[in-house]
Amino acid sequence: MTPTTYAALFAVGLVVLIAAFMIFSAYNAVIALQQRTDKAWANIDVALKQRFDQLPALVSAVRGLMAFEQGVLTEVTRARAAYAPTQPVPAQAAVSEQTSAAVRTLFATVERYPDIKSAENVASLQAEIERLEGIIADRRELYNDQVYRYNTRIRQSPTNLLASFFGWKPRDFFRATVADTVRPDVSLGSGEPA
Amino acid sequence: MDLTFIPSVAALTGGGVVAGLAMLARGMGGYGTATRIGDTATSTITSLAAGEVRVSGVVEAAEVTLVSLLQSTICVHYKSTVDTSERSGMEGGLSEERAVGFRVRDSSGTIRVFPREARIDSPLRFDDHTGTLGDEPMGLAIRVGEVFRGAEDDRTAAAELLRVRVSGGSGASLFSGPTGRRVYKEYRLEPGDAVTIVGRALPFGDLDDPTGSDMGTGTDVSLGGDPEIAADLDAARTAGLLKDTPEDAWGNAAIPGFGIGRPVRAPELDPDARPLPVATAEEAAHAERTFEIAPETLVLASSTDVPLLIAYGSPGAAVDRERGRFRLGLFGAILAVASAMGFAIMLGGGLGS
Numbered sequence: 329m330t331p332t333t334y335a336a337l338f339a340v341g342l343v344v345l346i347a348a349f350m351i352f353s354a355y356n357a358v359i360a361l362q363q364r365t366d367k368a369w370a371n372i373d374v375a376l377k378q379r380f381d382q383l384p385a386l387v388s389a390v391r392g393l394m395a396f397e398q399g400v401l402t403e404v405t406r407a408r409a410a411y412a413p414t415q416p417v418p419a420q421a422a423v424s425e426q427t428s429a430a431v432r433t434l435f436a437t438v439e440r441y442p443d444i445k446s447a448e449n450v451a452s453l454q455a456e457i458e459r460l461e462g463i464i465a466d467r468r469e470l471y472n473d474q475v476y477r478y479n480t481r482i483r484q485s486p487t488n489l490l491a492s493f494f495g496w497k498p499r500d501f502f503r504a505t506v507a508d509t510v511r512p513d514v515s516l517g518s519g520e521p522a
Numbered sequence: 523m524d525l526t527f528i529p530s531v532a533a534l535t536g537g538g539v540v541a542g543l544a545m546l547a548r549g550m551g552g553y554g555t556a557t558r559i560g561d562t563a564t565s566t567i568t569s570l571a572a573g574e575v576r577v578s579g580v581v582e583a584a585e586v587t588l589v590s591l592l593q594s595t596i597c598v599h600y601k602s603t604v605d606t607s608e609r610s611g612m613e614g615g616l617s618e619e620r621a622v623g624f625r626v627r628d629s630s631g632t633i634r635v636f637p638r639e640a641r642i643d644s645p646l647r648f649d650d651h652t653g654t655l656g657d658e659p660m661g662l663a664i665r666v667g668e669v670f671r672g673a674e675d676d677r678t679a680a681a682e683l684l685r686v687r688v689s690g691g692s693g694a695s696l697f698s699g700p701t702g703r704r705v706y707k708e709y710r711l712e713p714g715d716a717v718t719i720v721g722r723a724l725p726f727g728d729l730d731d732p733t734g735s736d737m738g739t740g741t742d743v744s745l746g747g748d749p750e751i752a753a754d755l756d757a758a759r760t761a762g763l764l765k766d767t768p769e770d771a772w773g774n775a776a777i778p779g780f781g782i783g784r785p786v787r788a789p790e791l792d793p794d795a796r797p798l799p800v801a802t803a804e805e806a807a808h809a810e811r812t813f814e815i816a817p818e819t820l821v822l823a824s825s826t827d828v829p830l831l832i833a834y835g836s837p838g839a840a841v842d843r844e845r846g847r848f849r850l851g852l853f854g855a856i857l858a859v860a861s862a863m864g865f866a867i868m869l870g871g872g873l874g875s
Contacts (some may be wrong), residue, residue: 331525335866339859342546346855349550357557364562364574371571466569466630473563481561 354487358496361478365499368471372502373413375467376424379460383408383431386453390434393444400437403430417500421468424502428461468502475499526871535868538861542854549851556844559837562720568630570820574828576720578837579628583673583713586622592648592708594663596671598624599642599711599832606704620669626717626822634815635719636729636823640830643840645715648708662706711834718837719822721830727817778814779805 387401394401407427412420435454438445445451479498482491490496562576570577581598589595591602599621606615621637650659711717758764768776774789784801791797800806815821824830833840 331866331869332863335859335862338862342855342859346546346852349553353553353557357561360558361561367571367573368563371573374571463569466566467571470563470565470569477561477563 350486351490355490355494358478358481358487358490361474361481362496365471365474365478368467368474369417369502372464372467372471375460375464376411376420377413379427379457379464380408380411382453382457382460383427386434386450386457389447389450389453390438390444393447394437394441397437400430400434404434406430417502421502424464428464431457431461472501472503475501524871525869528868531868532865535861535865539858539865542856542858542861545854546851546858549848549854552844552847552851555831556841556848558831559718559720559833559844560841564837565723566630567626567628567633570633570723572723572725572820574720575723575822576718576837577626577628577633577822578718579626579632579716581711581713581715581717582625582627582632584623584625584634585673586670587624587673587713588620588622589665589667589669589671590708590710591618591665592662592706593710594665595647595710595712597710597712598622599637599644599709601642601644601709603707604704605707606702621711622670624713626719633723634726634819634821635721635830635832636821637830637832639824640721640832642711643831643833643843644709644711645834646707647710648706651705652703656702659706711832716835718833718835718840719831721822721832722825722828723820723822724825725817726815726819726821729821729823 383404387404391401404427407423407430410423410426412423415423435458438450438454445454481487482496482498559576562574564578565571565575567577567579583596583598587596587598588600590597590600592604599619601619602617604616621640621642623634623636625632625634648661650661652658755764765771774780774785774791777785777787777789779785779801780789780798784799784805786801786806788800789798822830833843835843
């Protein structure tokens with residue numbers, strides 16, 4: 329072989345090296361994205377579970393003092409009971425939104441009862457659940473952002489070729505529903521403030 | 523087959539191959555970094571969960587800041603290099619890099635960053651060289667005092683921005699010879715800079731060695747990394763000479779606020795001494811917030827599986843910069859191939875005829 333042939337082989341080798349690097353990088357990037365998406369979902373799940381655990385305490389704290397607002401409390405209890413961590417993401421998102429809406433309605437109703445609102449245990453439970461609601465909203469945003477990046481990546485070239493080979497599928501968003509944008513209905517319940 | 527060898531062409535093309543491959547390797551690193559930054563969604567600080575995260579915000583000084591080597595500027599990280607010619611008074615130039623812990627603030631809150639073992643991509647703030655007569659460049663203000671400085675309040679920091687610096691006066695103290703060309707470069711990350719950080723969020727109590735979380739390397743670094751000091755510390759720990767708690771070691775001085783305000787609890791004083799007023803609850807909370815970090819507080823630090831990356835600018839700017847390095851790496855590959863072809867043509871006699 330002539331020196332020029334060696335140089336040509338060097339050039340081909342370099343091109344192959346760069347192509348292999350790009351393929352391995354794309355594969356590793358998708359795996360990392362899957363891991364980040366799973367972690368983002370797990371972090372939402374932790375917050376959902378914490379809210380699930382906190383809600384009975386809040387309902388118990390206000391139940392005796394809100395005798396005329398049983399409908400509001402029942403709605404919170406019903407939404408909480410629908411929590412099912414093994415369900416697909418969209419179903420959990422729907423339940424989460426219903427729970428958030430019921431909690432917002434409960435908080436709005438509590439505003440009409442100064443005695444209840446000023447009770448120390450109610451105030452602290454309310455603050456904790458509001459904190460969890462904020463965390464859930466932030467982490468939902470993070471999860472959806474991560475899913476967006478993952479879905480975009482596996483549809484882009486050349487990763488889409490790897491996606492078809494390895495069977496990578498787009499993930500579901502933790503999608504906000506219309507209920508998330510509806511103002512809480514504070515007229516629920518027929519009673520007057522105690 | 524006869525081979526032709528021309529030393530100057532061989533050196534030129536060989537250098538081209540090596541430089542091109544080096545650029546390619548650096549570009550591949552940049553591609554990996556760009557992917558890592560770009561594929562991680564930004565978390566808000568208040569809703570941060572433990573694990574790998576990306577945070578974007580503004581640098582705030584914590585308790586201590588640094589004074590940079592070449593421009594004496596308050597910062598949280600600097601990397602200063604002085605490249606010298608053979609005629610200057612320094613052998614092999616000078617390189618010094620330091621970083622101290624700082625906070626990052628976004629719209630929701632702040633988080634502490636411990637930069638030890640981090641890869642810090644700070645902007646180049648100073649790039650100049652000596653003049654033809656050996657005169658020092660404008661803007662050079664070699665540090666003459668302590669490298670560490672207590673964090674200043676906002677008003678002092680604002681006053682610092684208005685201060686006029688006299689440059690070039692103290693440069694001779696570092697470099698013995700007036701002859702030769704010196705090239706000064708300083709990369710710095712300063713309070714107020716936008717920054718993007720990808721790393722691991724973990725509880726402060728899980729840090730292996732919180733007291734050793736700063737970073738310092740280079741020719742003028744006296745803290746850390748010295749085997750004699752490390753051996754002395756180990757011996758002192760073994761002999762029980764190092765106390766377990768700050769209270770055991772420092773007594774009243776370990777009480778937050780003691781000596782620099784109001785102590786958060788009553789100190790143990792000589793009965794004849796005038797007792798100090800104890801801080802109010804609000805003052806005590808402020809003092810403890812300033813100097814104490816609760817074990818469960820999340821901080822950003824480096825770990826073996828998730829290295830800490832601190833990049834200047836917004837996430838988009840950081841990604842663009844790294845992609846630029848990758849494009850430069852591809853150019854390096856072309857350079858390497860062209861140089862190899864040139865080398866081959868030389869060997870084949872194409873350049874000698």
